[in-house]
Amino acid sequence: xxxxxxxxxxxxxxxxxxxxxxxxxxxxxxxxxxxxxxxxxxxxxxxxxxxxxxxxxxxxxxxxxxxxxxxxxxxxxxxxxxxxxxxxxxxxxxxxxxxxxxxxxxxxxxxxxxxxxxxxxxxxxxxxxxxxxxxxxxxxxxxxxxxxxxxxxxxxxxxxxxxxxxxxxxxxxxxxxxxxxxxxxxxxxxxxxxxxxxxxxxxxxxxxxxxxxxxxxxxxxxxxxxxxxxxxxxxxxxxxxxxxxxxxxxxxxxxxxxxxxxxxxxxxxxxxxxxxxxxxxxxxxxxxxxxxxxxxxxxxxxxxxxxxxxxxxxxxxxxxxxxxxxxxxxxxxxxxxxxxxxxxxxxxxxxxxxxxxxxxxxxxxxxxxxxxxxxxxxxxxxxxxxxxxx
Numbered sequence: 001x002x003x004x005x006x007x008x009x010x011x012x013x014x015x016x017x018x019x020x021x022x023x024x025x026x027x028x029x030x031x032x033x034x035x036x037x038x039x040x041x042x043x044x045x046x047x048x049x050x051x052x053x054x055x056x057x058x059x060x061x062x063x064x065x066x067x068x069x070x071x072x073x074x075x076x077x078x079x080x081x082x083x084x085x086x087x088x089x090x091x092x093x094x095x096x097x098x099x100x101x102x103x104x105x106x107x108x109x110x111x112x113x114x115x116x117x118x119x120x121x122x123x124x125x126x127x128x129x130x131x132x133x134x135x136x137x138x139x140x141x142x143x144x145x146x147x148x149x150x151x152x153x154x155x156x157x158x159x160x161x162x163x164x165x166x167x168x169x170x171x172x173x174x175x176x177x178x179x180x181x182x183x184x185x186x187x188x189x190x191x192x193x194x195x196x197x198x199x200x201x202x203x204x205x206x207x208x209x210x211x212x213x214x215x216x217x218x219x220x221x222x223x224x225x226x227x228x229x230x231x232x233x234x235x236x237x238x239x240x241x242x243x244x245x246x247x248x249x250x251x252x253x254x255x256x257x258x259x260x261x262x263x264x265x266x267x268x269x270x271x272x273x274x275x276x277x278x279x280x281x282x283x284x285x286x287x288x289x290x291x292x293x294x295x296x297x298x299x300x301x302x303x304x305x306x307x308x309x310x311x312x313x314x315x316x317x318x319x320x321x322x323x324x325x326x327x328x329x330x331x332x333x334x335x336x337x338x339x340x341x342x343x344x345x346x347x348x349x350x351x352x353x354x355x356x357x358x359x360x361x362x363x364x365x366x367x368x369x370x371x372x373x374x375x376x377x378x379x380x381x382x383x384x385x386x387x388x389x390x
Contacts, residue, residue, distance in 0.1 A: 020316025034176040036244045042261065043170040044140035045228055046147065049133045050159035060153060061106060063093035064287040068110040087112065092218040092282045094272060102270040104146050104262055105124055107137035109228055111212065135228055138172045139261035169231045172249050173214060174224030175365035219280040220385055223258055254351040257311040257383040264346045273299050274355060275309045279387065310361055312344065312352040313379040322376050331371040332378050334360055341368065356380060
């Protein structure tokens with residue numbers, strides 16, 4: 001396995017709160033590095049199982065999860081046994097406080113059941129596997145707290161909730177032009193299902209009785225592919241790919257303006273619409289009631305969002321990137337008026353995310369700086385994926 005090395009791989013003291021030290025280089029041209037993959041050590045896996053699973057989640061999270069109980073018919077497969085004949089795309093969602101503030105995020109996956117996969121002969125679906133299971137990719141730093149919260153809300157619902165952190169791991173595949181490559185897409189869809197002799201899928205088939213595969217990141221195409229895989233096996237395509245460290249995916253997200261987890265999205269404080277969760281496909285306005293829905297519906301109805309999470313770049317007086325100079329929580333101010341216009345929420349190297357007032361964010365270049373660090377200038381970047389009305 002090849003580990004991707006950059007021009008100057010080094011350990012940098014991370015200014016990202018609660019994030020482990022990760023080898024990375026902010027000067028890395030990730031866009032030209034080609035598809036790369038990383039193990040998401042900051043994420044964990046939990047499982048929901050039982051007849052009330054979908055009903056339980058439907059009343060709890062911001063997105064409509066009913067699609068997980070109604071998989072779509074997949075393209076005909078006559079080559080690779082155990083491939084799915086029905087698939088349910090993953091769902092990204094959040095759990096909120098009753099006051100509508102962010103608590104936790106979830107990537108929800110429904111592994112194919114036996115009756116939805118071809119048998120080993122490739123000619124017919126397998127036997128019924130029983131109860132519905134949904135696996136969730138969640139923030140590992142709050143997994144125990146999350147489990148306790150979910151179990152408080154469970155009441156009499158027939159659903160078991162289990163921590164599978166030791167058995168499964170979360171991975172991301174990103175970089176280059178991965179989102180635009182249709183041949184790559186078909187390649188990703190063709191591997192990861194056990195019980196075959198498909199060389200590109202062998203690594204995931206060993207020790208895997210379910211059939212895990214890479215899925216398109218449900219938030220944005222530019223984020224690539226995401227997946228849950230058994231911890232005792234390497235995901236498909238990683239052998240032929242370049243493996244890198246999670247810090248580079250964090251950097252990739254910062255450049256795109258995408259936060260995830262309960263550290264980057266302030267737990268108990270963040271307003272989901274200000275953190276762009278609508279644009280990240282995490283919120284359904286048609287699904288009905290869920291915890292915290294009232295604030296979300298009211299804010300959306302008003303249509304006024306004065307602050308948004310925005311990608312930031314930190315520069316010195318000469319216009320060069322200022323590495324490691326800014327910490328989360330730093331105030332962003334207008335250099336002319338000295339008024340606060342926002343705050344840095346995440347920082348890594350010379351990049352970051354900030355919750356900034358839109359009126360001042362893109363007013364004119366060179367006017368924003370860090371309070372108490374007037375030699376650090378803040379450049380705001382409008383993400384390409386933002387809708388024009390933002």
